[in-house]
Amino acid sequence: MGETMPGAAPDAVRARPTPRVALVSSSYAPHVGGVEEHVRQVARELHEAGSAVEVWTVDRGTGSVVREVDGISVRYLPTPLPSGSLGGVGRFLRRFPSAWRSWVGAHRAFRPDVIHVHCFGPNGVYALAVHRRFRTPLVVTSHGETVADDNAVFERSALLRTGLRRSLAVARHVTAPSQFVLDELRANFGLAGGDVVPNGVDLSIPGDPARTAFSGRYLLAVGRLGRVKGFDLLVDAFAGSDLDPDVRLVIVGDGPERERLEALAAERDAGHRIVLAGRLDPAAVADAMAGAVAVVVPSRLEAFGIVALEAWRSGAPLVMTDRGGAPGFVRDGVDGILVDPLDPAALRSAMARAVADDALRSRLVAAGREHVREFTWRRVAEAYEAVYAAAVARAGRERSTHGTEASAR
Structure with a gap:
C-alpha cells in the first residue's frame, strides 16, 4: 500500500456492486468525540451515496440493542475481555x-x-474474530489510540497490543488520519504500508461572530478536558503572558481535568480571565470560533486535530500544536502558527503574535478558508469507498483462484 490518500477507484473496480460495509467503532452516539464524529459522518456519506452500511459499536451501558441513528442501523454489542485477575477471567x-x-x-x-x-x-x-470466522475482508483505521489516550490502555493491555498487531497483519488495507500515526504503527506494531485518509469537517456550519456567546476579545480552545489535550499547559502559559488584560481565555468542553484546570487558574490568579464554558453544540462552537481572536490547540499530542479544520471553516486564526500529525497538513506561517505547547515561552509568544498582528491574522484566515475546502466528509468517504472496492475485488480474485486450484486437484 502507498502512503497517500487513495484516489478514485479505476473504472473496472467502480463497476462492481457497492459493498455492504460494517463500520466497527470503539464508541458512537450518544457519546461524543472525534472518533464518534468521524464514523457518524462517514456512515452518513456512505448511506447517502447508496451504500448499505451499519455501525457496530461497543455497548457502553445501552445494552445489546439495535437503534437507528441518522437513518442508519447501529448495533450496540458487548465486548467483554479477560482481565489479569481470577475473578476477571x-x-x-x-x-x-x-x-x-x-x-x-x-x-x-x-x-x-x-x-x-x-x-x-x-x-x-x-x-x-469475526473476520477469522467468516473470512470477511478487514480494513483497519487507527485514530491515534495507541499514543493519544489518557488511559494508556495499550501500555497496560497485552491482549490489545497483540490483537492490533494481528489485525494489521491480516487487514486488506490500513489507514490513519496522518503520517504520524502510520509511522507509529510501523515502529511499534509491525505495520507494512498504510494510507493517509485525513479527517473531514462539515462546511455547512461556518459560524457567525454575531451569535457568539462570549463578549469582548478572547482566545478559544475546544476539546475534551483530558491531560493529552494540554489545556493545563494553555492555562499556565496564558496566566504568565503579557497579553492585554481585556483578552480572556475561553475553554469549551468537559472532562476529568475540569476541576484541576479551575484550581490551576485560581492558583495562577487568572480565574477572572479564564472561562471554562462546558460543552456546546456544534453550531455554538462554530459561532464561538468565528468570534475568537484565535483558536489555540495546545495538545501534548494530536493524531490529527479536527479542531484545526473547524477553526479554518469559521474564519479563525489558528495556533496549533506541532506534536503529532498537525505538521502534515497545517502550514506554519501560512494557515496556522505551529508551536510546541511544552515550551511555555513559545506558546506565549505564539498567542501574542496572534493577538497583536492584524495582518498575520488576516493571512491565516484567508489561507485557512481556502485550505479547508479540501477536507470534506464526501472526500473522506470516497477514499474509503475506493479502499472497500479494492478489498472486495482482491477477495473475489482470491476466492476464484482457490476455486480453480481446488477444481484442478
Missing part, C-alpha cells in the same frame, strides 16, 4: 458466549462485504 468466561453470539448474529443478519474497524480497542478484537 471468571466473569469473562461467563459473559463471552453470549457476547460472541451477538457478534456472529450481527454478521449473519447484515452480511457485510467489508468489516471496517475504527479506533482499535475491544471492538477490534471482536472484529478480528
Whole structure:
C-alpha cells in the first residue's frame, strides 16, 4: 500500500456492486468525540451515496440493542475481555458466549462485504474474530489510540497490543488520519504500508461572530478536558503572558481535568480571565470560533486535530500544536502558527503574535478558508469507498483462484 490518500477507484473496480460495509467503532452516539464524529459522518456519506452500511459499536451501558441513528442501523454489542485477575477471567468466561453470539448474529443478519474497524480497542478484537470466522475482508483505521489516550490502555493491555498487531497483519488495507500515526504503527506494531485518509469537517456550519456567546476579545480552545489535550499547559502559559488584560481565555468542553484546570487558574490568579464554558453544540462552537481572536490547540499530542479544520471553516486564526500529525497538513506561517505547547515561552509568544498582528491574522484566515475546502466528509468517504472496492475485488480474485486450484486437484 502507498502512503497517500487513495484516489478514485479505476473504472473496472467502480463497476462492481457497492459493498455492504460494517463500520466497527470503539464508541458512537450518544457519546461524543472525534472518533464518534468521524464514523457518524462517514456512515452518513456512505448511506447517502447508496451504500448499505451499519455501525457496530461497543455497548457502553445501552445494552445489546439495535437503534437507528441518522437513518442508519447501529448495533450496540458487548465486548467483554479477560482481565489479569481470577475473578476477571471468571466473569469473562461467563459473559463471552453470549457476547460472541451477538457478534456472529450481527454478521449473519447484515452480511457485510467489508468489516471496517475504527479506533482499535475491544471492538477490534471482536472484529478480528469475526473476520477469522467468516473470512470477511478487514480494513483497519487507527485514530491515534495507541499514543493519544489518557488511559494508556495499550501500555497496560497485552491482549490489545497483540490483537492490533494481528489485525494489521491480516487487514486488506490500513489507514490513519496522518503520517504520524502510520509511522507509529510501523515502529511499534509491525505495520507494512498504510494510507493517509485525513479527517473531514462539515462546511455547512461556518459560524457567525454575531451569535457568539462570549463578549469582548478572547482566545478559544475546544476539546475534551483530558491531560493529552494540554489545556493545563494553555492555562499556565496564558496566566504568565503579557497579553492585554481585556483578552480572556475561553475553554469549551468537559472532562476529568475540569476541576484541576479551575484550581490551576485560581492558583495562577487568572480565574477572572479564564472561562471554562462546558460543552456546546456544534453550531455554538462554530459561532464561538468565528468570534475568537484565535483558536489555540495546545495538545501534548494530536493524531490529527479536527479542531484545526473547524477553526479554518469559521474564519479563525489558528495556533496549533506541532506534536503529532498537525505538521502534515497545517502550514506554519501560512494557515496556522505551529508551536510546541511544552515550551511555555513559545506558546506565549505564539498567542501574542496572534493577538497583536492584524495582518498575520488576516493571512491565516484567508489561507485557512481556502485550505479547508479540501477536507470534506464526501472526500473522506470516497477514499474509503475506493479502499472497500479494492478489498472486495482482491477477495473475489482470491476466492476464484482457490476455486480453480481446488477444481484442478
